[in-house]
Amino acid sequence: MKPLTDIVRFIKGASLGTREAVDQDVLRRMRAAYDDSLQGRVMEHMGRKVARLAVAAGVLIAVGAMMSYVAQLAGGNVGWADVSRRFQAVPYFSVAIYMKQDASAEPTQMELWMSHEGRIRLRRGAQVVFAQSDRVKAYDVASGQPVEPDGLAWFFVEKIAQTREFSLEAIIEVMFGGRTTEVTPLINPDAVISEDVVVFDVEPPDTPERVRIWALRESRLPIRITVWDPRDGKSTDAVFTYFREMSAEFFDPNAFETSRQDPRVDRQVNAVSLPGAEI
Amino acid sequence: MMEDRILVWRLNRGDATALSRVYEKYREDLLRLAGSLLSDRAAAEDIVQDVFVRFAGLAPTFRLTGSLKGFLATCVANAARNQMAAGRRREAAGLDEALGLASNAVSPDGWAIHSEQFTRVRRAMAELPVEQREVVTLHLYGDLPFREIAEWQKTSIKTVQSRYRYGLDKLRSLLSNEEQE
Numbered sequence: 490m491k492p493l494t495d496i497v498r499f500i501k502g503a504s505l506g507t508r509e510a511v512d513q514d515v516l517r518r519m520r521a522a523y524d525d526s527l528q529g530r531v532m533e534h535m536g537r538k539v540a541r542l543a544v545a546a547g548v549l550i551a552v553g554a555m556m557s558y559v560a561q562l563a564g565g566n567v568g569w570a571d572v573s574r575r576f577q578a579v580p581y582f583s584v585a586i587y588m589k590q591d592a593s594a595e596p597t598q599m600e601l602w603m604s605h606e607g608r609i610r611l612r613r614g615a616q617v618v619f620a621q622s623d624r625v626k627a628y629d630v631a632s633g634q635p636v637e638p639d640g641l642a643w644f645f646v647e648k649i650a651q652t653r654e655f656s657l658e659a660i661i662e663v664m665f666g667g668r669t670t671e672v673t674p675l676i677n678p679d680a681v682i683s684e685d686v687v688v689f690d691v692e693p694p695d696t697p698e699r700v701r702i703w704a705l706r707e708s709r710l711p712i713r714i715t716v717w718d719p720r721d722g723k724s725t726d727a728v729f730t731y732f733r734e735m736s737a738e739f740f741d742p743n744a745f746e747t748s749r750q751d752p753r754v755d756r757q758v759n760a761v762s763l764p765g766a767e768i
Numbered sequence: 769m770m771e772d773r774i775l776v777w778r779l780n781r782g783d784a785t786a787l788s789r790v791y792e793k794y795r796e797d798l799l800r801l802a803g804s805l806l807s808d809r810a811a812a813e814d815i816v817q818d819v820f821v822r823f824a825g826l827a828p829t830f831r832l833t834g835s836l837k838g839f840l841a842t843c844v845a846n847a848a849r850n851q852m853a854a855g856r857r858r859e860a861a862g863l864d865e866a867l868g869l870a871s872n873a874v875s876p877d878g879w880a881i882h883s884e885q886f887t888r889v890r891r892a893m894a895e896l897p898v899e900q901r902e903v904v905t906l907h908l909y910g911d912l913p914f915r916e917i918a919e920w921q922k923t924s925i926k927t928v929q930s931r932y933r934y935g936l937d938k939l940r941s942l943l944s945n946e947e948q949e
Contacts, residue, residue, distance in 0.1 A: 495940075496936050496939055496940045496943065497908065497936065499885070499889070499943065500889050500904070500908050500939070501908055501909075502885065503800070503883060503885040503886035503888070503889040504796065504883050504885070504886060505796060505799055505800060505803070505880045505881060505882050505883055505886050506880070506881040506883075507795060507796070507799070507879055507880055507881065508878070508879055508880075508881065511878075511879040512791075512795070512879075515791065515817050515820055515821070515879075516787065516788055516791060518817070518821045518824075519787050519791065519820055519821055519823075519824035520784055520787060520824070522821050522822070522824040522825035523779070523784055523787055523824040523825065523827055523828065524784070525825065526824070526825045526826070526827065526828050526829075527782055527828045
């Protein structure tokens with residue numbers, strides 16, 4: 490007679506397969522139920538704002554994932570801790586994000602500025618959104634009037650509240666957990682166009698989407714990250730800029746509100762000056 | 769666990785692509801769980817599909833307090849219990865015969881493709897008392913700890929552990945005898 494451990498192994502090892510056509514049907518029904526529920530939630534709570542949050546969260550997921558990949562690729566002869574410390578040592582950075590729904594679609598754009606203390610300024614559509622800690626304020630750019638904050642700002646506030654700081658570790662912890670070690674970015678020598686730029690490709694095992702990362706060899710900082718889906722050409726591009734200094738007013742919603750009354754002050758508060766930018 | 773928290777976090781934020789990962793991750797175990805609990809294969813598959821679809825509907829506001837697999841497994845087990853109760857009611861009323869329903873009436877293009885090993889396990893499971901079958905399948909295919917199974921069965925952990933032990937003993941005997949034959 491078999492020992493009990495063998496019986497457990499036998500039961501657990503008894504596998505079954507599934508028919509793909511039914512799998513597709515179940516997934517389609519799941520997606521429909523999910524979309525209906527999400528739509529109901531949007532109608533109930535935040536109108537179209539939550540739908541934007543979903544899109545924005547998706548974009549940030551991609552950016553977060555890409556940044557973690559960059560941190561890994563920056564390894565080579567530099568450890569992960571060095572990359573992480575280096576990223577955190579950058580006091581300010583901005584990201585211009587371009588999204589395309591398919592290869593021929595018109596790209597949509599947003600811009601994000603952030604300090605590593607967690608101050609955020611986001612420009613998206615007709616809104617500029619400020620966030621720090623649990624305070625979020627949004628304004629219509631044209632009128633300067635307060636409006637309901639964009640869902641993306643809520644996303645960041647929530648994230649910062651969870652992690653207390655913006656770091657690559659936080660992104661990895663939230664987005665990938667242990668899975669980050671499963672995917673290794675590989676240098677693609679064919680894509681290198683300059684000695685001081687390193688190009689890495691990542692092919693995640695669980696999705697056909699591909700990631701390409703351009704990083705500066707010496708500083709290990711990412712300058713561009715692209716995620717694209719070869720099936721339809723859907724893509725998200727993130728272009729990074731790093732800053733040594735930015736005025737406190739730039740992240741201050743009150744300063745923005747008052748600056749709209751005076752064009753001279755407006756220029757001082759809202760201009761992002763490239764001199765002093767550091768890469 | 770970490771991956772499940774991330775998946776739920778993504779679903780809360782409108783990332784529908786996480787659905788397929790949840791599905792892919794737990795499909796087989798839930799099918800084995802339902803298939804072991806119920807003698808009617810088609811009903812077992814319907815239950816698993818229904819649990820996945822209902823979970824998708826909950827996903828935008830779902831709050832994960834324990835294990836996602838445990839949650840889904842408990843949903844399947846609850847639905848299987850309801851199904852068994854409904855079957856007993858139909859049987860008492862003689863409705864199965866009247867409606868032409870037959871146990872194990874699996875359409876040739878059903879969902880799950882059972883291996884020979886799973887077919888043997890399933891057949892042996894059908895010989896167990898329901899309570900023992902629930903404990904064994906929830907523990908082995910749903911990864912539910914005895915404490916949670918005890919709460920679900922509204923009994924003590926010791927009783928659950930006994931049911932598990934007796935259940936395995938009987939399965940061992942049934943499967944060994946089958947091999948000898």
